[in-house]
Ligand code: ADP
């Protein structure tokens with residue numbers, strides 16, 4: 001059964017999509033079966049795998065509106081064991097449409113049930129808001145990874161994010177424990193970078209796990225999407241690629257499965 005992990009932070013530009021794409025690819029290269037579900041109408045995770053988001057027949061929008069099955073919407077990638085459910089701008093209409101459905105917050109969860117046994121990990125790339133799509137992501141997820149950009153305002157909005165996770169747990173009886181906090185766009189050479197890292201650790205204290213792996217600011221990570229490839233395929237040697245390889249290993253180790261070399 002797949003662990004379903006939502007990559008979540010309502011702030012844009014903190015590395016959610018980059019993490020979904022590259023962590024998924026790194027785990028697939030470690031022989032894991034991985035599905036990436038693009039829940040952002042911007043479709044950046046879709047594009048990041050070289051999928052033409054406006055040319056696909058079915059997307060996560062058609063799944064959520066009951067017009068296709070997850071299997072029908074799933075696209076395989078060049079990486080063995082790695083599939084994607086694509087998204088495009090059509091999904092932006094879903095917030096209003098879904099709100100009229102009975103039990104709208106469980107639609108993604110129910111859709112995922114049919115494919116969960118086919119994968120080891122399902123990553124949901126969550127849109128930058130705390131609306132209905134994000135609630136669907138939280139209800140579907142077993143756990144969340146929160147990428148935090150190492151900048152001065154890193155923790156701004158974190159209380160709202162934790163509150164949203166708590167509300168879904170209490171009101172919808174759907175807990176999504178934090179699997180880890182991931183520091184992204186991190187520069188260990190600067191004082192600011194180091195300060196933010198220690199602030200993040202202090203903020204979460206012992207209560208939450210902060211990944212030992214940090215993701216450096218690395219231009220290759222930003223370039224790879226324009227080539228339609230995860231960075232670890234585009235340039236395996238780059239520091240950004242290596243960081244996601246390390247993160248995949250850290251997660252495999254946490255999960256107690258084999259291969260933590
Ligand atoms: P989000 O999905 O949270 O909005 P993205 O993953 O799309 O964030 O990242 C925002 C922008 O920053 C993108 O252009 C991406 O390529 C770039 N980026 C993300 N992580 C890094 C990094 N570690 N180093 C350099 N650029 C990055």
Ligand code: MG
Pocket residue numbers: 016017018040044125
């Ligand atoms: Mg994104």
